[in-house]
Amino acid sequence: MTTTLITGANKGLGYETARRLIAAGHTVYIGSRDPERGRRAAEQLGARAVQLDVTDDTSVAAAVKTIEADGGLDVLVNNAGVEGRGANNDVAGAADVTVDMMRQVFETNVFGTVRVTHAFLPLLQRSAAPVVVNLSSGLASLTRVTTAGTPTYAYPGVAYPASKTAVNMITVQYAKAFPNMRINAVEPGYTKTDLNGNTGIQTVEQGAEIIVRMAQVGPDGPTGGYFDAEGALPW
Numbered sequence: 608m609t610t611t612l613i614t615g616a617n618k619g620l621g622y623e624t625a626r627r628l629i630a631a632g633h634t635v636y637i638g639s640r641d642p643e644r645g646r647r648a649a650e651q652l653g654a655r656a657v658q659l660d661v662t663d664d665t666s667v668a669a670a671v672k673t674i675e676a677d678g679g680l681d682v683l684v685n686n687a688g689v690e691g692r693g694a695n696n697d698v699a700g701a702a703d704v705t706v707d708m709m710r711q712v713f714e715t716n717v718f719g720t721v722r723v724t725h726a727f728l729p730l731l732q733r734s735a736a737p738v739v740v741n742l743s744s745g746l747a748s749l750t751r752v753t754t755a756g757t758p759t760y761a762y763p764g765v766a767y768p769a770s771k772t773a774v775n776m777i778t779v780q781y782a783k784a785f786p787n788m789r790i791n792a793v794e795p796g797y798t799k800t801d802l803n804g805n806t807g808i809q810t811v812e813q814g815a816e817i818i819v820r821m822a823q824v825g826p827d828g829p830t831g832g833y834f835d836a837e838g839a840l841p842w
């Protein structure tokens with residue numbers, strides 16, 4: 608039996624990933640910062656709910672205790688994320704971005720990923736086949752962001768791409784440190800969710816494809832990589 612925790616799984620890509628992994632036979636914990644939203648999502652999917660705010664040490668420690676008491680963890684999907692868009696769904700470019708905006712996005716996407724991974728490491732190390740999937744973005748790719756003429760190049764935001772480039776680096780360094788684990792970063796593609804004011808061009812079914820695949824990677828699969836559904840991406 609494979610036990611999987613997906614952070615921020617009460618909606619969007621995390622919810623769809625939960626649905627697919629349950630269908631594949633995983634026991635899935637829906638991590639949700641709001642207990643009621645998490646409970647509802649878990650009930651709809653036949654999952655377990657665990658209150659988990661990735662920015663809060665106490666919440667994460669309690670989630671570790673709950674999952675440990677139930678038997679441990681094999682797969683961690685660090686999915687919770689924010690893009691930090693403004694009131695009109697606008698993205699703050701270099702002229703407007705502030706330290707507070709950067710901090711808010713890093714708090715969830717970067718420090719949240721480290722907080723949750725660090726807290727669950729002891730449980731993952733007890734698994735026979737531990738797996739971590741970190742939600743990155745195509746906007747994390749320095750190669751793409753510097754290739755003129757692409758949609759990635761045209762994206763003006765600072766905080767979100769910087770946070771996801773940090774997630775890529777974290778992925779690489781953890782993968783090297785824990786060679787017994789499969790730890791990869793994934794880019795779901797531009798997907799219609801609340802994150803981007805539902806402006807994405809893909810469905811959550813399409814977006815979840817690479818997340819689901821990397822959550823099911825076997826001990827001989829890749830680690831320390833950065834992938835979308837088509838294959839490896841340039842850093």
Ligand SMILES: NC(=O)c1ccc[n+]([C@@H]2O[C@H](COP(=O)([O-])OP(=O)(O)OC[C@H]3O[C@@H](n4cnc5c(N)ncnc54)[C@H](OP(=O)(O)O)[C@@H]3O)[C@@H](O)[C@H]2O)c1
Pocket residue numbers: 614615616617618619620621638639640641644659660661662685686687688689690715719742743744745794795796797798799800801802803807
């Ligand atoms: N959509 C895209 O085009 C796209 C592209 C590339 C990468 N991604 C990445 O995919 C991941 C999922 O995003 P999505 O598109 O599915 O967005 P979404 O529908 O907005 O879902 C984001 C999830 O993260 C949760 N969350 C936010 N802050 C949290 C916190 N502090 N603690 C716990 N949960 C928190 C949200 O919970 P609440 O409901 O409580 O807000 C929600 O469940 C993110 O990491 C995102 O950066 C998305």
